[in-house]
Amino acid sequence: MTATSPQPGDAAPDDTPTDPDAPTRAEIRAVVRGLMIVLALGALDQSIVATALPRIVGDLGGVTHMSWIVSAYVLASTSVMPLYGKLADQYGRKPVLTGSVLAFLLGSVLCGAAHSLPQMILFRAIQGLGAGGLMPLTQIIIGDLVPVARRGRRQGMVASVFALCSILGPIAGGVVTDLLSWHWIFYLNLPIGTAALLVITRALRRFHHPVRARRIDYPGALLMSAATTAFLLVLTLGGVEWPWASLPTAGLAAAALLLLFLFVRHIRRVPEPVLPPGLFHDRLFVVASLVLALAFMGLMGAGLFFPLFFQRVMGVSPSHSGFLTGPLMIGVVVSSVINGRVLLRSGRYKPAQIGGLTLALAAFAILGWASATARGLGVIEPAMMALGLGLGLITPNMTIAVQNALPVAHRGVGTATLAFFRSLGGLAGVAGAGVILAWSVPPSVGSGQDPAAMIALYRHAIATTFLVGAAVIALSLVAILFLPERPLATGRTPPPDSGTDPQAPRTSRSA
Structure with missing residues (x-):
């Protein structure tokens, strides 16, 4: 059929x-x-x-x-x-x-x-x-x-x-x-x-099958892990343990770039690299990775400050601040459930992601305005739920888009690499948010500061973070416009360890 x-x-x-x-x-x-x-x-x-x-x-x-x-x-x-x-x-x-x-x-x-x-x-x-x-x-x-x-x-x-x-x-x-x-x-x-x-x-x-013996690219895996770790250490230590302009930070960044160069040269020369270069020849995969990295850079960076905003600016207790972040997660759950049914009926993944990023952009803009102008929970809580609703439409659809586009033999590494870029973007967002906070609320500000002045400093810092998050989400929204939309396959493709030809045509019976 x-x-x-x-x-x-x-x-x-x-x-x-x-x-x-x-x-x-x-x-x-x-x-x-x-x-x-x-x-x-x-x-x-x-x-x-x-x-x-x-x-x-x-x-x-x-x-x-x-x-x-x-x-x-x-x-x-x-x-x-x-x-x-x-x-x-x-x-x-x-x-x-x-x-x-x-x-x-x-x-x-x-x-x-x-x-x-x-x-x-x-x-x-x-x-x-x-x-x-x-x-x-x-x-x-x-x-x-x-x-x-x-x-x-x-x-x-x-x-x-x-x-x-x-x-x-x-x-x-x-x-x-x-x-x-x-x-x-x-x-x-x-x-x-x-x-x-x-x-x-x-x-x-029932789904485990014997596999053919294949070569593992251990040198490539080591180079990839070393380059990633060096880059993440720059994000983690820079501006915290070491100043951004310090020699240790610069040296670690140089080591990350050198390791990345060696890794790219290595995967181009070996027959079965740990990260196939062909992944980055697919425009959908490249755009998907960029969109998720930017989206989570904005979401994780700004989202980090919700508890700080509630406790330092609005004066609520830590336990109460945890309760106030609930609408964000409720929004994620609701949109994730609805998204599966909408995608099932429409067979399209791009419109939901554009809608999700647009909703997240509007939510961040409202949160930035609300924080800067001292608005109450009646504005902030609905905006947080809208942010969660937008977030729940992005990741599942992008994972489906990538899995649909890649050949079966690269589905595993493609899915994992997409998660890698998403996590990397989130870590970069957290590091950037820390820089904004350190710049807005310098360490010299002590306990002797006037409480109203301290609240004003934190309010400004958090509002800035929300607005920067909106700008990053806007970049993600522009990037997703270049995402190709390909018809979704209706049949199940066997995993590459099933003994079947990964390039065999996909077929299914009429549902």
Whole structure:
């Protein structure tokens, strides 16, 4: 039978393709349940640890280096994302995901047993090496099992899980730390991770096939990780540990550029590079990476200051400020759910992303105005929800667009590299927001400052951050206009480890 494309107004089909080798609806649900547990494992850990940080450094000492407990995790997880995609393409999804979860659990056990701050930082890096594969591999496996045209609902669940965990994590972190100790926030990952492994092992059994032995580009992987880590260290240390114009910052930036040059030269010369250069010959992939990097640069940079705005400017308590950020996450969940159904019916991914970025741009502009002119929660809370609604329309659709465009043999590394650029943009946004805050509220401003003057300084800094975020989102909106829109495939394409020809034509029966 020939492939058919969904038409606007068609009834939304279920997730089960009709070719005989496709997974059933029950099998897809079983896999997705396991994948959502995997996602929750990483998402909950980040928010729980952030809540317990004061107690951790209180026991281990070294409060001046507290941020490295978070930075080590983020640096490690971001630097290995593309590598996980390549490994999944070469050795199959199931063993690589299993290895990722096991590495995360090993790091969790070590963190729970840490007796000093250097140990904690090192073990958090190990935990991050495992966490780097959780989200990309989840998206890759969903891409394997669900046809592109029917994938919006499943990919939207990814954003929903992260949004819900960002709400539940701080609550769980506070309860566990108070009732037990901070050690248990890491040990509790063990039963969750074990449950995820059991579900995934059973659910993915039918979809695991032997693979042909292939060469792994270990030198390329090392160069890529080293270049990424050096660049992220510039973002992390610049303006914090070292001045931006200092010799150490310049030296680290030069090392990052040199390593990047060596990496690009290397992948052009080897037959199976860890990051195929052909990815960047596809205009859709290049534009998609740029759009997501810019979008998350604005969103993460400005979003970082919501708690600071509520506490320092509006004078609410820390617990209350967490509650006030709820509309942002509610917006993400709502738009993720709606997006899957709209994409399912229309078969188009670009209009929703343009709408999402436009909504995010308007939300940031309103937040900047509201912050600068001392508007109340009646203006700020709806704008935050609008920002969440816009955010929930961007990432799932862009992941679907990239998976639809790339050949099957590069789907894994392409999906993981897209997540890498998104994370990189977010980190750059956080670093830029820190620069704006340091410039607007200099360290010389002390406790003796007039409270009204202090509020005015913070108000100006946060309003500036929101407006800069709006400018970055505007750049992302311009960039997405160059994104090609290609028809969504309606059939399921087997993963590259299934023994089928990756270039074989895609077919499906009429839904």
